Amino acid sequence: MSTNENPSKKPGQVETTGHVWDSNLQEYNNPLPRWWLWGFYATVVFALVYWVLYPAWPVGGSFTKGLNTITFMQDGEEVTTHWNTRSLFAREMQSGKQAVRQREMLEQVGAMDYETLLADVEAMSFVNAYAKGAFGTWCAACHQTGGGGVIGQYPNLRDDHWLWGGTAEQIEETLVLGRIGYMPGYRESLDGQQLEQVASYVLSLNGFAMNDVDVAAGGEIFNGYLGGCYQCHGVDAAGLASLGAPNLSNNIWGLVDVPGAANDEERVARVARFVHQGVQRHMPAFADRLSPAEIRVLSAYVHSLGGGQ
Amino acid sequence: MTGDSPVNERIMSQPMYEARVPIHPRSVAGRFRNLKSGILVLAYGVFFLLPWLRWERETGPSQAVLFDIPARQFYLFDLVVYPQDIFWLAGLLMIAALLLFFVTGIAGRVFCGYFCFQTLWTDVYMFLERRIQGERPARIRLSNQSWDTEKVLKLGATHLSWLLVAFATGLGFVLYWADAPTLVRDFFTGQAAGAAYITAGLLTLTTYTFAGLAREQVCTYMCPYARFQSVMFDRDTLIVSYDHARGEGAAGRGKPVRDLRTRDARQQIGVGDCIDCGYCVQVCPTGIDIRNGLQIECIHCALCIDACDAIMDKQGWPRGLIRYTSETALEGKKTRFLKLKTVGYGLATLVVGGLLVSSILTRPALDANVSQVRQPLFVQMGDGSTQNSYEIALNNKTQHSLDLEIRVAGLEGAVLDLGRVEDIILEPSQRTTVLARVRYTAPPESPSRLPLEFEIVDREGSMEPLRIGSQLSLRP
Known part of the structure; x- marks a missing residue:
């Protein structure tokens, strides 16, 4: 207001707190309105009611539980306990509106065949939303968030390179049964030079310009009795999904970090070392951990990530 | 300060709390009363009748103004507001604030005196009070009277009428959030949503308390606008x-x-x-x-x-x-209305208002957002190309269905892959997310990122093609 004195109150009519600032600035000591006091009493009443209804006071090692209860399902049985937020969360996840709706959608989408599911934009939208979470829970520990994998450890699910086949049905089979991938190490059967020759041959299949003599020798080993690599990887090194043997000619490297190598010498050394050691990898089976609907949704999700066939 | 100082004695002498001094305003006739009554009738008319106004739409509810929270859509006549339009609310609030500053700077507390709900509802409550208990002297006499039959009857009737208005207000407010005729029927047959009862009950209670019991104390003690409107005053303010x-x-x-x-x-x-x-x-x-x-x-x-x-x-x-x-x-001088402050607030109000209106008028029919998947950012494919993934979120804001086709543009040789999804048909108000992948064989020496655009067209040509910029990453 434009005046610094309240004209409705004459000086002396109202007390001040006695403090004076800046020579004339004083603070009125007006009494609080009575309704404000009622407001305070109302909060006291609220607190008393709350203490009776909800967990409130610590008593020794325990606490007052309150009269309010909550009912939810635990291990198939109905449990009634004193009201608490954990049980509330459990109940929300069981019978909350959104949770029920999500389960309905999951059942609906889980009952579709892949041909319908993969072509349905609305179903795929749900797959993306739902499976992202499920993937984070069950798959991302190895395959990483988003399915990018780790070279040398866990397969990349975003590219079009499939060890065990990339149709939705094959992906489902992998999820249901799990997989064990195995390549023997050539510790005794190939010496250092032979390992390098095989390595040169494999690299040449991926567009790297290698020494022709080494490539020829490596090809002999790969496709001959000495290495026998063709038995799994095929004569054209295109891989064999039934064995989980990868295609070695598409310049996609899941196990040997060829893209990270600085020069040909290092590339050869890395591939040779890998052939020498061999590898065994294991993907666990999820049949007993996930419902068929969840497996279907996850399979469709993985199929959609990169190059599903 | 010492204990026996006069100040402390004075503090002790004053009561801590003060009961409200009852106010019994006398009625008055005149041009401002007429103006206020006119505004009151208009405001009540709009507030109570608007939910009953029907509106024809191709799809959606037949209520002109409906705030549909579960479906996350606000219907305002021919405009449908979606959650993505939330920034309009910011514009609206800015306009409200600037307009308040502008008007207050020129003509003082116009909002308080003529438009505030507290003033309007208190006016109605005082009117009821006067019709039941009589004019000011009669009310003073009644309040000093002992609790005889007359007082109980008259005060009881007053509070009952207040409660009825309060309940009408609560129910009237709730009608904006669901189909009005259905809600009224459900409300009185006990079938309406819990939120409807809670909201109506809460508003009944607050209306009764604020307009009936608290009255001017709301303005004096509670209202923040009252306080900062005072700050907007200057010597030229009316x-x-x-x-x-x-x-x-x-x-x-x-x-x-x-x-x-x-x-x-x-x-x-x-x-x-x-x-x-x-x-x-x-x-x-x-x-x-x-x-x-x-x-x-x-x-x-x-x-x-x-x-x-x-x-x-x-x-x-x-x-x-x-x-x-x-x-x-x-002081005998001339009041100056044209000042930097008032002109500035006026201009700011116009600018924000213009921006808001143009934003509403130019909203695209289809809300589309492209977000590039960043984990992993890119992946190398068997044929030597690089693949990026995108999530394209679509929301049909029109009142008819859209048959959409997504293309990639602005990057020669980039191939779009939507998997097996071919038909993207969006019903009115439908939202969906399309998973898209783009493959591109980069020539050597390409930069690590290349710009590209997604073009979204309606196969039936009902809307302008929409182009949304994004990028394709080749390296980290």
Whole structure:
């Protein structure tokens, strides 16, 4: 207001707190309105009611539980306990509106065949939303968030390179049964030079310009009795999904970090070392951990990530 | 400070709490009362009738104004507002704030006096009170009366009428959030949503408490707008003010008795025009005396102007002893309305208003957002190309279905892969997310990122093709 004195109150009519600032600035000591006091009493009443209804006071090692209860399902049985937020969360996840709706959608989408599911934009939208979470829970520990994998450890699910086949049905089979991938190490059967020759041959299949003599020798080993690599990887090194043997000619490297190598010498050394050691990898089976609907949704999700066939 | 200082003694002498002094405003007739009543009728008409207004739409509810929270859509006549349009709310709030500053800077607490819900509802409550209990003297008598049958009946009827208005207000508010006829039926048959009962109940309670019981205390103690409107004042702001110089003269005010009956006689002995009838104090809904000058309690309802004008008319003296004026004008100078502050607020209001309107008018029919998947950012494919993934979120904001086709543009040789999804048909208001992949064989020496665009077209050509910029990453 434009005046610094309240004209409705004459000086002396109202007390001040006695403090004076800046020579004339004083603070009125007006009494609080009575309704404000009622407001305070109302909060006291609220607190008393709350203490009776909800967990409130610590008593020794325990606490007052309150009269309010909550009912939810635990291990198939109905449990009634004193009201608490954990049980509330459990109940929300069981019978909350959104949770029920999500389960309905999951059942609906889980009952579709892949041909319908993969072509349905609305179903795929749900797959993306739902499976992202499920993937984070069950798959991302190895395959990483988003399915990018780790070279040398866990397969990349975003590219079009499939060890065990990339149709939705094959992906489902992998999820249901799990997989064990195995390549023997050539510790005794190939010496250092032979390992390098095989390595040169494999690299040449991926567009790297290698020494022709080494490539020829490596090809002999790969496709001959000495290495026998063709038995799994095929004569054209295109891989064999039934064995989980990868295609070695598409310049996609899941196990040997060829893209990270600085020069040909290092590339050869890395591939040779890998052939020498061999590898065994294991993907666990999820049949007993996930419902068929969840497996279907996850399979469709993985199929959609990169190059599903 | 020592314990026996006079200050401490004085603190002890004062009660900690003060009961409300009851205010029994007298009714008044006049042009400001008519203006206020007109605004009141209009506001009540809009508030209570708007939910019942039907509206024809291709799809969606037939209610003109409906805030559909579960479906996350607000229907305002032909406009449908989606959650993505939330920034319009920011624009609306900015306009409200700037307009308040602008109006307050020029004409003071216009909002408080004429438009505020508290003022409007209190007015209605006072009207009911007067119809049941009578005019001010009758109400004072009744409040001092012992609790006999008359008092119980009259006060009971008053509070009952207040509760009815409060309930009508609560129910009226709830009708904006669901189909009005259905909700009213469900409400009284016990089938409406819990939120409807809770909201209606809460509003009944607050309306009854604020307009019936708390009244001017809401403005004086609770309302923040009252406080910062006071800060917007300056010496040129229009205020409801008593002309102190005219009213008091040199010898103060005086009742029109004996030789003080004519204006000439009063002026000769220096007595001002105020006949000290107290009518301006009696009509004040906040119980202040406007003759004490500008006060924080004053909501600028202008009823004291009507009261004083009526008295001046009766005396045959010129009106305007209490009037809209400014501190500058009271000092005999000219009020200046065109100032940097007022012009600035006015311009700012217009600019924000213009931006909001143009934003509403130019909203695309299809809301589309492209977000590049960043984990992993890119992946190398078997044929040597690089693949990026995108999530394209689509929301059909039209009232008809859209048959969409997504293309990639702006990057020669980039191939779009939507998997097996071919038909993207969006019903009105439908949202969906399309998973898209783009493959591109980069020529050597390409930069690590390349711009590209997604073009979204309606196969039936009902909307302009929409182009959304994004990028393709080749390396980290």
